[in-house]
Amino acid sequence: PGDIIKLSAGDMIPADIRILSCKDLFVVQSSLTGESLPVEKYDTIVDNTNMPVLEYPNLCFLGTSVESGSATAIVIATGFNTYLGAMAQTITERKPTSSFEKGIQSFTWLMIRFMLIMVPLVFLINGFTKGSWHEAFFFALAVAVGLTPEMLPMIVTVCLSKGAIAMSKKKVIIKQLHSIQNLGAMDILCTDKTGTLTVDHVLLEKHCDVVREEDEEVLRMAYLNSYFQTGLRNVLDRAILDHKEEVHIPAQVSEHIKVDEIPFDFSRKIMSVVVEKPDGGHQLITKGAPEEIFARCTHFELDGEIHPIEPVLIEDLKDEYKRLSADGFRVLALAYKNFAPKSAYTKEDENGMVLKGYLAFLDPPKETAAPAIKALQTHGVSIKVLTGDNELVTRKICQEVGLDIHHIMLGDEVEQLNDEELVKRAEETTIFARLSPAHKQRIVQVLRNNGHTVGFLGDGINDSPALREADVGISVDTAADIAKESADVILLEKSLMVLEEGVLEGRKVFANILKYIRMGASSNFGNMFSVLGASVFVPYLPMLPIQILTNNLLYDFSQTPIPTDDVDHEQIAKPRQWTIENLARFILCIGPISSIFDYTTYLVMLYVFDCWNPARASLFQTGWFVESLLTQTLIIHIIRTNRIPFIQSRASVPLLSMTALIMAIGIYLPYSPFASALGFTQLPSLYWPLLVLTLICYMGLTHLTKQWILKKGWI
Known part of the structure; x- marks a missing residue:
């Protein structure tokens, strides 16, 4: 800092600097703002401290470049102290905890609290009722293992991996597995405009006369002007030259000979070429900023006739160009003047011209943007556009992609609001324009803090802080390296339609993970009451430790195909987020139902089969083991769907097959060679019809309770 540097056209700016003096200095800041057109800079001292830092006219930043002009400046920051360096540091910071991670943590602590209460009580x-502390310890230890949802890591990992593999086939790279679920839970997608909604390539959209009617002659003259100029062609010139196949322009170019050129400079903001026409006359063709063209024109042409510009008509003519600007177009005016042949032309010849018409440019939206946005909105995802570009251009693009615009908010407004005020405005706003990278990050942050799962789609250096802040950052393979490093999901194709597929895949993953969590949590909660009751009333261990572990092992195996399960359409229609309160309500309602039927089994075993006698303990333990295993194995088919199980919605073949296999093993074990080793004994024939009745009643009551919970909105 403190070094004095000199800049000229083509230089990369090596640090954050303040301009001391300059001449016609234009700087490209697209890497920081996303705005593709150069910005003029001055050496003026600015008193407005509320202005966004990137809009200060006397400051330039590391990572930007000089388009034209020259300057002398003083270095004010280098390295990580620069604006770009501060953004780069966000990549090294720990990414905020996502909604998925918070949900898993909440569930884990819920299970830990269950165990901390349950195990000491058991x-x-x-110990006090049975008199054997040694047996009590091993029984409590087995209960602790049984209450642990040890399959959760496997179920979660397999579900996420399956989703990632499915997305890779659609040319989407998932960098962080948990981002699959976040993609499904996303209810707000914040997106940059340039390069994400648009093709990032400026096109000539309109070439029209002074009343905005299409005019091929305007295109022909503009083409001659851009074709014959020898200066540096900008994106607007290239957009004009892309139209060479229209109206036989190449043939007409060959009929003209370049005579002279009056180069562009930033004080005039126009440029002219002089060509010799086929009839030998000379024609000066000028294009540039409409305000400068208007000041040099005395006539206008309309329908082949030339009319003087009367004072009363000036505002009408300007209104036509302003309407184009208001529609989001970058507008140039075109004028001409005919001369008798002469050898040289100067800037003084650019007066008394005839206004011919306008050229309107736009970075058009991607073809997939409109259907992708419509599809996301259909699936309950709100779209907000966060861009460094101006609000007029952004509104035009949003209208073209079918995005309903409610409110527009600018960067300087964001700067002036505290977080509480900003989140209220952000909820209601569709377009955020003229934003700095810090503004984008802050908007994403306040929306997340307000309970939303937020995705951010961007591809520029200026998008990296917001990509890092979002629950799921989405970028494309052509993005800046820093943006790809900050993102969780990378699209290998420019089509945005894969976003919809990603959202649906994420919701399928979440639905299957939630099936296991609901089932495991409610089952464990019910088992807690069952074990406590049996421990109090039964004069011996209600189940041997080895039986508990065997039950737990078989039950866990029955759940392994959950990641392959089908998901009902209504479960992926809208975003679904982790709500530990709703999960707790579900557990409190469903869990005790299994205890009711466990207690029913206790009564049957104690009173029907006379198991009060400790000598018949193995019969009681076997009866409860089989009932417990079968009810736990079948309950997944009730919990997995909001519809009537087996009739309106069936599980996947692997899940159905595994359920049948585990139930068969559970029924076979009391009669198997392993029965004595596991402490089992054969069950009386009357047990089986009573068990079938128990299972039917259990599933029926659970389904009715689930429907009630559904009406309450707790699912």
């Missing part, structure tokens, strides 16, 4: 009750 140990103490069995």
Whole structure:
């Protein structure tokens, strides 16, 4: 800092600098703002401290470049102290905890609290009532293992991996597995405009006369002007030259000979070429900023006739160009003047011209943007556009992609609001324009803090802080390296339609993970009451430790095909987020139902089969083992769908097959060679019809309770 540097056209700016003096200095800041057109800079001292830092006219930043002009400046920041360096540092910071991670953590702590309450109680009750602290300890330990959802890491990982593999086939790279679920839970997608909604290539959209009617002659003259100029062609010139196949322009170019050129400079903001026409006359063709063209024109042409520009008509003519600007177009005016042949032309000849018409340019939206946005909105995802570009251009693009615009908010407004005020405005706003990278990051942050799962789609250096802040950052393979490094998901194709597929895949993943969590949590909660009750009333261990572990092992195996399960359409129609309160309500309603039927089994075993006698303990333990295993194995088919199971919605073949296999093993074990080793004994024939009745009643009551929970909105 403190070094004095000199800049000229083509230079990369090596640090954050303040301009001391300059001449016609234009700087490209697209890497920081996303705005593709150069910005003019001055050496003026600015008093307005509320202005966004990137809009200060006397400051230039590391990572930008000089388009034209020259300057002398003083270095004010280098390295990580620069604006770009501060953005780069966000990549090294720990990414905020996502909604998925928060949900898993909440569930884990819920299960830990269950165990911390349950295990000591079981140990103490069995120790005091049975008199054997050694047996009580091992029984409590087995209960702890049984209450642990040890399959959760496997189920989550397989579900996420399956989703990632499915997305890779659609040319989407998932960098972080948990981002699959975040993609499904996303209810707000914030997107940059340039390069994401648009093709990032400026096109000539309109070439029209002074009343905005299409005019091929305007295109012909503009083409001659851009074709014959020898200066540096900008994106607008290239857009004009892309129209060479229209109206036989190449043939007409060959009929003209370049005579002279009056180069562009930033004080005039126009440029002219002089060509010799086929009839030998000379014609000066000028294009540039409409305000400058208007000041040099005395006539206008309309329908082949030339009319003087009367004072009363000036505002009408300007209104036509302003309407194009208001529609989001970058507008140039075109004028001409005919001369008798002469050898040289100067800037003074650019007066008394005839206004011919306008050229309107736009970075058009991608073909897939409109259907992708419509599809996302249909699936409950709100779209907000966050861009460094101006609000007029952004509004035009949003209208073209079918995005309903409610409110527009500018960067300087964001700067002036505190977080509480900003989140209220952000909820209602569709377009955020003239934003700095810090503004984008802050908007994403306040929306996340307000309970939303936020995705951000961007591809520029200026998007990296917001990509890092979002629950799921989405970029494309052509993005800047820093943007790809900050993103969680990378699209290998420019089509945005894969976003919809990603959202649906994420919701399928979430639905299957939630099936296991609901089932495991409610089952464990019910088992807690069942074990406590049995420990108090039964004069021996209600189930041997090895039986608990065998039950737990078989039950876990029955759940392994959950990642392959089908998902009902209504479960992926809208975003679904982790709500530990709703999960707790579900557990409190469904869990005790299994306890009701466990207690029913206790009564049957104690009173029907006379198991009060400790000598018949193995019969009681076997009866409860089989009932417990079958009810836990079948319950997934009730919980997995909001419809009537087996009739309106069936599980996947692997899940159905595994359920049948585990139930068969559970029924076979009391009669198997392993029965004595596991402490089992054969069950009386009357047990089986009573068990079938128990299972039917259990599934029926659980389904009715689930429907009630559904009406309450707790699912």
